[in-house]
Amino acid sequence: LGGACCQLHRSSPHAMAVAMKRAVLAVVLFLAACVVPAVCSTTIYQGSPLSNVTHGVGGTGVGFDGETHRVALQVIAPFVFEDTSKTGNDAFTGFTIDMFKLLEGELNVKFEFFVADEAERESSAKPLDLVGADKVAGDPLEAHIAAGAIHITADRARSVNFAIPYYFLGYSLVVAVPVATPNPLTFLLPFDALLWAGIIIEMVIVGIVFFIMESPSLGAQESDLVGGKAGSLADALYFSISALTCTLDKAPKSWGGKMVMLGHGWFMLIIISAYTANLASFLTTTNQAPTITSFADVAASGGQYKLALPKGQSHEAFISFEEGHYGYKFSIVWKDTWEQCMDAVRSGEVDATFEDEPVVQYYLSQTINDTCALQTVGSTFSPVGYGLGFSSSNADFIPYSQAVVHLQELGELTKLAKTYSIGANAAAPACVSASAASGSFFIEEMWGLIGMTACFIGIGMLIFAVEKFAASRGSPISPDPPAVTSTRSGKFGKSPSASRQASELASMGGGDAIERYIRAGVEAGVEQAMKMRAADTSSSSGAGAPPGGVVAAELMSMPPASFGTAHPPVPV
Numbered sequence: 001l002g003g004a005c006c007q008l009h010r011s012s013p014h015a016m017a018v019a020m021k022r023a024v025l026a027v028v029l030f031l032a033a034c035v036v037p038a039v040c041s042t043t044i045y046q047g048s049p050l051s052n053v054t055h056g057v058g059g060t061g062v063g064f065d066g067e068t069h070r071v072a073l074q075v076i077a078p079f080v081f082e083d084t085s086k087t088g089n090d091a092f093t094g095f096t097i098d099m100f101k102l103l104e105g106e107l108n109v110k111f112e113f114f115v116a117d118e119a120e121r122e123s124s125a126k127p128l129d130l131v132g133a134d135k136v137a138g139d140p141l142e143a144h145i146a147a148g149a150i151h152i153t154a155d156r157a158r159s160v161n162f163a164i165p166y167y168f169l170g171y172s173l174v175v176a177v178p179v180a181t182p183n184p185l186t187f188l189l190p191f192d193a194l195l196w197a198g199i200i201i202e203m204v205i206v207g208i209v210f211f212i213m214e215s216p217s218l219g220a221q222e223s224d225l226v227g228g229k230a231g232s233l234a235d236a237l238y239f240s241i242s243a244l245t246c247t248l249d250k251a252p253k254s255w256g257g258k259m260v261m262l263g264h265g266w267f268m269l270i271i272i273s274a275y276t277a278n279l280a281s282f283l284t285t286t287n288q289a290p291t292i293t294s295f296a297d298v299a300a301s302g303g304q305y306k307l308a309l310p311k312g313q314s315h316e317a318f319i320s321f322e323e324g325h326y327g328y329k330f331s332i333v334w335k336d337t338w339e340q341c342m343d344a345v346r347s348g349e350v351d352a353t354f355e356d357e358p359v360v361q362y363y364l365s366q367t368i369n370d371t372c373a374l375q376t377v378g379s380t381f382s383p384v385g386y387g388l389g390f391s392s393s394n395a396d397f398i399p400y401s402q403a404v405v406h407l408q409e410l411g412e413l414t415k416l417a418k419t420y421s422i423g424a425n426a427a428a429p430a431c432v433s434a435s436a437a438s439g440s441f442f443i444e445e446m447w448g449l450i451g452m453t454a455c456f457i458g459i460g461m462l463i464f465a466v467e468k469f470a471a472s473r474g475s476p477i478s479p480d481p482p483a484v485t486s487t488r489s490g491k492f493g494k495s496p497s498a499s500r501q502a503s504e505l506a507s508m509g510g511g512d513a514i515e516r517y518i519r520a521g522v523e524a525g526v527e528q529a530m531k532m533r534a535a536d537t538s539s540s541s542g543a544g545a546p547p548g549g550v551v552a553a554e555l556m557s558m559p560p561a562s563f564g565t566a567h568p569p570v571p572v
Helices: 002-008 013-044 095-107 125-130 193-214 229-245 255-284 295-300 315-326 338-347 357-367 397-410 412-419 443-472 498-506 511-538 548-556
Strands: 067-073 109-115 145-147 160-162 167-176 306-310 331-335 352-356 374-386 389-391
Touching: 067 125, 095 109, 095 397, 095 412, 125 145, 167 295, 167 338, 167 357, 193 229, 193 255, 193 443, 229 255, 255 443, 295 374, 306 315, 306 338, 331 338, 338 352, 338 357, 338 374, 352 357, 357 374, 397 412
Parallel strands: 067 109, 067 145, 306 331, 306 352
Antiparallel strands: 145 389, 160 389, 167 352, 167 374
16 A cells, blocks of 8 residues: 555556555455454354353353353253243253253353253254254354253264263163063072083982992992992982982991092082072072063064164164164164153063163162063163263353363262262162072083092092902901900801991891891890700710800800890990
């Protein structure tokens, strides 16, 4: 412009024309420099300028200088409750509302709450529409922030700005608790069928080993087993099985048998303890396990299982993605609210529904009147976060993100989760299925115990082999008691060993029979001794007295109480 003025000072017509052009160009550039920034600032930032919105710790920074931001709410428990008997902000409570109260101090801001759509109170799409999700630049906005329990998704992030998530979650699958039916075989459920087979095989093996080691029919010198191979084998099997029922009435006599008994007894101790501990859960839990155990079962069914899902939330986008990306087929009944979906599952109209984990946790623990009607199955799926939504032309999501991070660092959001019993602080379900309450023991969990028992049996067999070898060499490891001999040699010389006598008597029958045989033998011996005494007296002067006279003389010297029925029973 200065150059143009200089040229106008000259008198040449050409110079005057050039000066005019320069003057016009200068004015145009000046106007452009003034107008364009103002227009751009109006188009880009509809909220407060970012330079004036600095997050201050505890509200000590500049913040929003006491501005009031309108918040369009989605009503969904436990994040937003509305008490229709009250008005204004006092009508709203919940996790998200309590978080906004904390944000007031963090950002020096005030809030005005209202329901985004009274006709679709649970819709998460309506609050986003009010902050400009489906609007173009320049359209009037009815709310500054969209809030409730709004999922942050890639599709939504194309039309709105989200602050960072203030709560992370996933979907929980909800099914009806099956009606309990009596099962007469419930007492077998604590152990898997294969483990039961393993226990039976172990008892049979131990019974056969006892038969080999302890049977009198196989040459055992001392045994608690009955005589005869068949009877002895049956008695050995009974001996092995009775350890399970704690009705043992026998004991091994050989060292090999004792070693086997140690392993068998330890095996039975663990088995009995595990069985009794797990049996209580099966007998006291009356609910059966549901057919659907996870969302994978629903997806793989090809539409066999019917779902109930709410309209206007993220479920539609999730189902569309699963069908388009993975090729799954779903059978769905769409409902207006998620509570109607829960009722449809309870009534049997559908097989399952799914909803945000904290919503399900609060509903099952605080809202539902029959706590044993519904239950969650499987793990959570489709992880996502809740966030505050802003217009795509509004950069206020940045200071709000800073404030949310600060609240997380202070642990304030964790305290709110505890207050509403959601997340890791959720109350335990009142009713659980049998499969969730306890599980059967499987044989894989008992391989260590089975291996230990096998080692004891092997060691016992080795000791038994050593005992047999030593006995064949005339030096048994467990020698028989000393033989009872007479004070004189001759016709009444060395008597059989006590162990052999016991073995022979054991083959005669039970303990009562043995005692009768002993008494009869004693009485017969006394009668024979009296006859010998009479014969001895008649020929006491002869030189050729029979040898029995010597024994008769010894018997005569014994007191009378030692004979007949007064004689004490002879121990075996």
